[in-house]
Amino acid sequence: MKKILFGLITACLLTGTFTACNSKLDVEPTDSIDASTALTTSADVEAALIGCYAGIQNAEAYGGYIQLMSDLLADNGDISFVGTFIPPNQIVRKQILRDNGFVEAIWVNAYNVINRTNTVLANLDKLDTPAKQARVEGEAKFIRSLLYFDLVRLYARAWNDGNPTTNPGVPLVLTLLQLLQPRAK
Numbered sequence: 536m537k538k539i540l541f542g543l544i545t546a547c548l549l550t551g552t553f554t555a556c557n558s559k560l561d562v563e564p565t566d567s568i569d570a571s572t573a574l575t576t577s578a579d580v581e582a583a584l585i586g587c588y589a590g591i592q593n594a595e596a597y598g599g600y601i602q603l604m605s606d607l608l609a610d611n612g613d614i615s616f617v618g619t620f621i622p623p624n625q626i627v628r629k630q631i632l633r634d635n636g637f638v639e640a641i642w643v644n645a646y647n648v649i650n651r652t653n654t655v656l657a658n659l660d661k662l663d664t665p666a667k668q669a670r671v672e673g674e675a676k677f678i679r680s681l682l683y684f685d686l687v688r689l690y691a692r693a694w695n696d697g698n699p700t701t702n703p704g705v706p707l708v709l710t711l712l713q714l715l716q717p718r719a720k
Contacts, residue, residue: 574654574658574661575661576661577661577662577663577667579658579661580655580658580659580661580662580671581662581667581671583651583654583655583658584655584671584674584675586651587648587651587652587655587674587675587678588678590644590647590648590651591648591678591681591682593644594640595640595641595643595644596641596644596645596648596682600637600640600641601641601685601689603623603637604626604637604638604641604689605685605688605689607623607626607627608626608629608689610627621635622635622636622637622638623637638690641686641689642686642690645682645685645686646708648678648679648682649679649682649683649708650708650711650712652675652676652678652679653679653708653709653710653711653712654711655671655675656672656675656676657710657711659671659672683705683707686705687704687705690705691703691704691705
């Protein structure tokens, strides 16, 4: 009986030490960080610029959709879409419905990357040297202007369609915005 009691007490003590809180398990999540602490160093701003480049290599940007949509809209006879996938078919027929997934993907991704570049541009003062500031500013403005060029090319009205001074282009966002999460489908 004495051995059993001693064994139970030992087991309880050992179990208590193994189940105690361990601070190594209290880890902050790395998939999202607070906006006030996100860009505090020069390296953070340069990493955010790399995120801009990552955004334009997506399939929804220069990884495919922008080129495909441009070719299908141009319809110069060199390419034709004979598949059954509905979004490209609408683009070829120039009867694009408002729920076209290609159009939405390009638009949402472009403005997401534009917002990233605006974030980088808003934090240029955190860079170490004037040379870095000039380089990062130039790269961010180039990415933003490239996306605006293609957005206007794809979605704006033609310059000779009606009055050229009042034809709408695309919304020009030059400051940082808090974007909403994409809607669930």
